[in-house]
Amino acid sequence: MNIGVCVKMTANADARIKINGDATGVDMAGIKVVVSDYDEYAVEEAIRTKEKHGGEVVSFTVGDKSNDKLIRSGALALGVDRSIIISDDDAKAAGALGVAKVLTAALQKNLEGCDILFTGKASIDDGSAQVGAMMAELLGWAQVTKVLSLEIDGTTFKATRQMDAGVRQVVTGTLPVVITCEDGLNTPRYAKLPNIMKAKRKPLAQISVADLGLDAAGVAPKASTLRYELPPTRPAGRIIDGDAATAAKELVRLLRDEAKVI
Amino acid sequence: MSGILVFAEHADGAFKSTATELIGKAAELATALGTTVTAAVLGDAPAADLGAAGAAKVYQAAGDFAAYDTGATTDALAAIIREAQPDIVLATASFAASDAFPRLAARFDSGMASECTNLTIEEGKLVGRRPMFSGKCFGSVTVSSSPALFTVRPNSFTQPASTGGAADVVAVAWEATSAALTVVETLATDSAGIDLTTADKVVSGGRSLKSVENFDKVIRSLASTMGAGVGASRAASDAGYCSHSEQVGQTGQMVNPSLYIAAGISGAIQHLAGMRTSKVIVAINKDADAPIFEHATYGIVADLFEVLPAIDAEIRALG
Numbered sequence: 001m002n003i004g005v006c007v008k009m010t011a012n013a014d015a016r017i018k019i020n021g022d023a024t025g026v027d028m029a030g031i032k033v034v035v036s037d038y039d040e041y042a043v044e045e046a047i048r049t050k051e052k053h054g055g056e057v058v059s060f061t062v063g064d065k066s067n068d069k070l071i072r073s074g075a076l077a078l079g080v081d082r083s084i085i086i087s088d089d090d091a092k093a094a095g096a097l098g099v100a101k102v103l104t105a106a107l108q109k110n111l112e113g114c115d116i117l118f119t120g121k122a123s124i125d126d127g128s129a130q131v132g133a134m135m136a137e138l139l140g141w142a143q144v145t146k147v148l149s150l151e152i153d154g155t156t157f158k159a160t161r162q163m164d165a166g167v168r169q170v171v172t173g174t175l176p177v178v179i180t181c182e183d184g185l186n187t188p189r190y191a192k193l194p195n196i197m198k199a200k201r202k203p204l205a206q207i208s209v210a211d212l213g214l215d216a217a218g219v220a221p222k223a224s225t226l227r228y229e230l231p232p233t234r235p236a237g238r239i240i241d242g243d244a245a246t247a248a249k250e251l252v253r254l255l256r257d258e259a260k261v262i
Numbered sequence: 263m264s265g266i267l268v269f270a271e272h273a274d275g276a277f278k279s280t281a282t283e284l285i286g287k288a289a290e291l292a293t294a295l296g297t298t299v300t301a302a303v304l305g306d307a308p309a310a311d312l313g314a315a316g317a318a319k320v321y322q323a324a325g326d327f328a329a330y331d332t333g334a335t336t337d338a339l340a341a342i343i344r345e346a347q348p349d350i351v352l353a354t355a356s357f358a359a360s361d362a363f364p365r366l367a368a369r370f371d372s373g374m375a376s377e378c379t380n381l382t383i384e385e386g387k388l389v390g391r392r393p394m395f396s397g398k399c400f401g402s403v404t405v406s407s408s409p410a411l412f413t414v415r416p417n418s419f420t421q422p423a424s425t426g427g428a429a430d431v432v433a434v435a436w437e438a439t440s441a442a443l444t445v446v447e448t449l450a451t452d453s454a455g456i457d458l459t460t461a462d463k464v465v466s467g468g469r470s471l472k473s474v475e476n477f478d479k480v481i482r483s484l485a486s487t488m489g490a491g492v493g494a495s496r497a498a499s500d501a502g503y504c505s506h507s508e509q510v511g512q513t514g515q516m517v518n519p520s521l522y523i524a525a526g527i528s529g530a531i532q533h534l535a536g537m538r539t540s541k542v543i544v545a546i547n548k549d550a551d552a553p554i555f556e557h558a559t560y561g562i563v564a565d566l567f568e569v570l571p572a573i574d575a576e577i578r579a580l581g
């Protein structure tokens with residue numbers, strides 16, 4: 001069984017976000033870039049699937065040329081066999097749908113007989129939660145989003161997904177399928193030193209949108225972020241002093257008379 | 263191509279409050295754009311009633327949609343979009359819409375903005391304002407293609423006043439073409455009471471509650487006194503002090519109440535992602551340096567086991 005996994009590089013979750021001068025983007029200077037949180041679960045599940053069912057795991061990234069180091073440590077050193085990075089300007093300019101088209105073409109051209117594709121449930125920068133389902137549609141595959149557990153048996157799968165208000169649902173279907181990974185699906189492993197060394201020799205290809213037979217117009221964004229802004233600053237919070245009874249009394253007064261929420 | 267189509271979800275024979283909320287907002291936007299609002303309904307529901315919220319016409323696809331299926335929902339909504347030819351399609355960012363709308367975007371080769379918390383019109387175009395980077399910044403997004411797809415978080419708008427009219431209902435035929443899944447089991451939530459995502463007030467507890475008994479005694483009782491929903495951090499729900507469905511944050515519920523009380527919650531970025539749009543935030547924490555205080559409107563640095571019962575007593579005294 002061949003396995004695809006999408007890996008996006010994003011600002012780390014704890015990064016302090018600043019907006020650039022003309023509000024057209026986030027100022028990434030000094031921000032540590034990491035594998036997007038939910039993609040760590042995707043990588044882990046891809047490797048576990050291979051360990052159980054055999055085959056090859058290939059990772060796909062639309063990002064920067066310089067992402068190669070992180071792909072080696074965050075994917076290849078963990079057990080991914082090969083990695084593909086699409087890093088030209090056309091790829092970088094693509095919106096969610098464009099990225100989905102690029103990743104789908106890369107998967108189709110570079111991984112024959114792929115039965116299962118893992119993505120994160122959402123990236124932690126854009127957080128649009130679109131790319132996985134878009135790829136499923138472009139591939140004509142089934143999808144299960146926000147997956148908490150997964151079993152594969154021959155050509156069928158059984159997955160538990162996280163729905164609204166804590167409702168979970170167990171579904172079954174036939175491969176091929178796109179799985180978007182929710183927190184809790186697994187516990188991602190750490191890279192072992194010998195594997196970090198080995199990862200240096202694993203194949204990693206840097207390709208362009210044109211290499212995939214696509215062009216700039218075909219992957220151009222259909223949705224654009226006109227401007228970025230920080231959340232409205234909350235007026236500095238007020239710390240209420242005094243013993244428990246006094247503080248509680250004052251809080252209730254403020255909630256009623258000042259904030260008018262009770 | 264014209265108009266705004268709203269995907270109106272229903273359960274147990276009634277439309278969800280999020281559906282009427284969104285139709286109400288769509289009616290306001292449509293007036294500004296000089297266009298009309300229609301609704302899309304899948305399966306058995308009193309479609310004509312949506313007229314009262316502001317839908318002029320309702321497109322209804324027959325079938326059994328009780329157990330959600332990506333393929334059926336996508337195929338039926340695609341048939342409705344082909345029939346209605348809307349410029350804009352709106353949905354609440356429920357599981358169903360979040361799962362099916364990106365597929366629709368790919369099918370119609372069009373753009374989508376997810377989980378908006380506001381919709382406005384700028385220079386004749388719909389703009390969705392949406393949290394990014396776990397809510398640490400907002401982006402204002404427009405879609406240049408048609409139909410432009412937007413999902414919106416619950417509780418972003420107020421309920422419309424009923425206009426009383428009945429909508430015209432048009433039946434739309436559709437064909438299942440996408441891969442279908444089989445639902446084996448639905449594991450219902452064990453949480454009772456107020457729906458967190460639409461609650462006006464939420465009381466949340468964290469790891470520091472230490473047991474189910476404490477959680478019930480301190481968090482649930484205050485929530486009940488206040489008529490508030492009950493929330494929790496992942497540390498609390500993972501530890502089993504409350505139901506998983508009560509977890510607030512990036513992997514849990516997104517809440518947007520006018521009052522959020524965080525008791526013994528440190529304020530990790532993943533928790534903040536689910537509640538930072540709350541109008542008033544109250545933090546109660548022993549540690550004056552806890553990050554939650556940076557986001558709090560009011561803070562009390564103290565032991566929650568002393569403060570929460572005192573708040574409870576104080577509110578009861580108000581009557």
Ligand SMILES: Cc1cc2nc3c(=O)[nH]c(=O)nc-3n(C[C@H](O)[C@H](O)[C@H](O)COP(=O)(O)OP(=O)(O)OC[C@H]3O[C@@H](n4cnc5c(N)ncnc54)[C@H](O)[C@@H]3O)c2cc1C
Nearest residue numbers: 468469470495496497511512513526527528532533548566
């Ligand atoms: C991919 C991913 C997704 C995640 N998703 C979520 C999510 O959706 N929701 C979520 O909440 N977390 C999520 N987390 C976890 C998150 O990072 C934090 O670990 C979690 O929110 C911490 O919960 P807590 O605040 O209850 O616990 P802690 O961080 O341990 O904080 C406990 C707090 O209680 C205070 N305290 C202790 N005793 C008392 C007392 N008697 N009175 C008053 N204060 C007291 C302490 O000072 C401390 O600030 C996620 C993490 C990851 C990696």
Ligand SMILES: Nc1ncnc2c1ncn2[C@@H]1O[C@H](COP(=O)(O)O)[C@@H](O)[C@H]1O
Nearest residue numbers: 006007062119120122123128129130131
């Ligand atoms: N640029 C990208 N490169 C590789 N994978 C991506 C990229 N963008 C999104 N994905 C995948 O799609 C998931 C959902 O992303 P998003 O739709 O941006 O929330 C991510 O968790 C990734 O697995």
